[in-house]
Amino acid sequence: MKHLRTLLAITVAMTFLLGLTVALRPVAVPGEDVRCEQAVLTVSSGTVTSSSCDGELAQRVVGMVDESVRGVADILDISWAERVDVVVPSSDLELVALVGPAFADMAGVAIRDESGQRVVLNRARTAPLSDLELRVLLRHEITHVATRDLTSDSAPLWLVEGFADWVAFHGLGLSLRQAAPALTPDVAAVPTDFGGPGRELAYQQAYSIMVYLESTLGERGVVDFFRRHASMSAVDLGDVDVAGWRAFLESRIG
Numbered sequence: 001m002k003h004l005r006t007l008l009a010i011t012v013a014m015t016f017l018l019g020l021t022v023a024l025r026p027v028a029v030p031g032e033d034v035r036c037e038q039a040v041l042t043v044s045s046g047t048v049t050s051s052s053c054d055g056e057l058a059q060r061v062v063g064m065v066d067e068s069v070r071g072v073a074d075i076l077d078i079s080w081a082e083r084v085d086v087v088v089p090s091s092d093l094e095l096v097a098l099v100g101p102a103f104a105d106m107a108g109v110a111i112r113d114e115s116g117q118r119v120v121l122n123r124a125r126t127a128p129l130s131d132l133e134l135r136v137l138l139r140h141e142i143t144h145v146a147t148r149d150l151t152s153d154s155a156p157l158w159l160v161e162g163f164a165d166w167v168a169f170h171g172l173g174l175s176l177r178q179a180a181p182a183l184t185p186d187v188a189a190v191p192t193d194f195g196g197p198g199r200e201l202a203y204q205q206a207y208s209i210m211v212y213l214e215s216t217l218g219e220r221g222v223v224d225f226f227r228r229h230a231s232m233s234a235v236d237l238g239d240v241d242v243a244g245w246r247a248f249l250e251s252r253i254g
């Protein structure tokens, strides 16, 4: 812990010396005497803004930013800024103010407001994640950032979320069962409810549609499929053969 705190101080100091963005202001932590300050860590592909009291998490995240942005950019082959700004709010109040109450329990949310696009991480949900889980989360949210300009606000969620997961898991060597443990072959339609108690399953089903499409269209075909349909408010379901998807799941995890 001491080592990480020292590392954080050094990184912030070096960032300051380089003349890059450093913002410091007191961050009140209720019930704690420890004085926390806001710190911005900068790497070549983005920034991580957090309370210095969350320095350990911020260090883990910033250490993954460059490789995550590169990983997403390599797969997407589209024109985008190829950078990401990550925010780790220091309190639930700040978290809700940024993402809204409906999304406050999610581990990460990609937002766009007057300050531009940012990825907001829920520190309580994110801190216990393994490096692999954190990497998947970052790549998922960075995919939303990268594809925002070509995605309609009313694009179907199974397409938007399934594609973000597909990019996130791409090349990590996980099986479908490992990446989608709740998934069963018992599917009758594309998932539509991403907010209720079936949220986890909906994400995993959406991901599995992309894996199925990859098995028929190839890797490039999935990216093309997403680009062709993301700007639309509906996807012609003739483009997704649900019976074929079910048969694929039966053969892979049945």
Ligand SMILES: [Zn+2]
Binding pocket: 140, 141, 144, 160, 161, 164
């Ligand atoms: Zn998402």
